[in-house]
Amino acid sequence: MPVEYVTDSKTQWIADEIAALKEQGLFNTIRTVESAMDAHIVIDGRHVINMCANNYLGLANHPRLKEAAKRAIDQWGIGPGAVRSIAGTMSLHVQLEKRLAEFKHAEAVITFQSGFNANLATIPALVGKGDVIFSDQLNHASIIDGCRLSRATIVAYEHNNVDNLRRKIAETSEYGRRIIITDGVFSMDGDIAPLPELYEVAREHEILLMVDDAHGEGVLGRGGRGIVDHFDLHGKVDIEVGTMSKAFGVVGGIVAGKQVIIDWLRQRGRPFLFSSAMTVPDVAACLEAVDILEQSDELVTRLWSNADFFKQEMKTLGFDIGSSVTPIVPVMLGEAPVAQEFSRKLLEKGVFAMAIGYPTVPKGKARIRVMNSAAHSQNDLEQALAAFESVGKELGVI
């Protein structure tokens, strides 16, 4: 049922904007999920295959994580009580940071409530007014917001274009401190930052290098150790941001790097100082996720083999799936209304895969973003492919 808004002279413009979004096919209808987040979920009372969660390893509903969270609640309760710098930090949080540092072969780690907060904490703590940030044009919104909060000058360079970055650095003569910031995996296209080349530029010019590996955490590198491990750049990338909301199946932000930077973030990272920490069940579940990843790379291997199969079959069917080199599959559909209609029809056929349009991706580049998961069975993938084929033919996309 369409909502009838009650507005007045101060709020009518919002209703007008919402009506315009609906007219352009850009209004985001958020589906209600009536089950645990897994390979199969329940939407509107129907069981459907879930092809759009960031639950890469199927850990969001994993029995071991659930048990760990329950055990921790019995021992530690639920909440951290206050911000860590005021009420003290639980040894559980300290343990998670230590385990993550070991897992990632980093000197030290600090955790935040989310990956978004990790960026809002880190960037303004490292650069400010009079400093310069070189930022990939397609960086995630949380990096963009962190850059804006810092009040440093933001110089955007062309996406993944190291020559363009070099030119921008050469053209920028007035600066205090400098930092290069890039996504590790670009979440809308599934391509990867050229981190070894970025490291060379950063090293030559003595500029800090920061990578946000939200979609590489648990996915790239040996046993899911992330993009720094993938390129064997340990100790060379200054700051590696990550999240435990995707492959780890829980929630929480990570910053890994040199001890001096991590200690500084405990003093100056505003979401650390002014917002309470991750809750007990979150931390305990993340610790269990680290255990699982350290014990075996089985889930990571299954994720990649599912993704390879799905991508190959989609190409054979004739879909344009962009230039992804990760388990993210952008199914390019052009205009937003086509993508929305495609998504609706997929759902009718038992496949949940959301359409993504402007402003998350540029206008005219709407898509369905398929997220592969280790939780999918071969049968799930085949059913999803059959649904894509049928809707693709019906809408004249293939």
Ligand SMILES: Cc1ncc(COP(=O)(O)O)c(C=O)c1O
């Ligand atoms: C590159 C990047 N950074 C940060 C985030 C935010 O992570 P979180 O959900 O933990 O806040 C995302 C999530 O979409 C992301 O893709």
